[in-house]
Amino acid sequence: MKKFFLLLTGSTLACLLVLALSVGVHAQTGQAEGQPMMQQPGTAAQFSDAELQKVATAYLEIHEIRMELQESLAEVADPESAQRMQEEAGAAMVQAVQESGLDVDTYNQVMQEVQMNSGLQEKLASKLDQMQ
Secondary structure, three states, rough: OHHHHHHHHHHHHHHHHHHHHHHHHHEEEEEEOOOOOOOOOOOOOOOHHHHHHHHHHHHHHHHHHHHHHHHHOOOOHHHHHHHHHHHHHHHHHHHHHHHHOOOHHHHHHHHHHHHHHHHHHHHHHHHHHHOO
């Protein structure tokens, strides 16, 4: 379980990367800017076990994509190739979230709350532990 707490603390980068990339994806797909904003981090959010399971599934896939990206970037010297690899990885992360049955905003909202809520962090860590 300690392993997952370490992974979860590293998830901020993945969370922010997915969030940043989703902004571009939403802009490309023409998502309306007038949609309601997601809940502010730190508020008393309630997430179902089903949502947490979906987040755990997406998280593991994103973690794998991120690890593969790091390995690939270590072998690349060309900035344009590195940029293209990062964009492809970001698109794969967004796809992983969507294939888990969540939208990117919900995934990011849960991950932000996990960073600030130790009870939620333990629940997610338990789900991840069960999946291993």
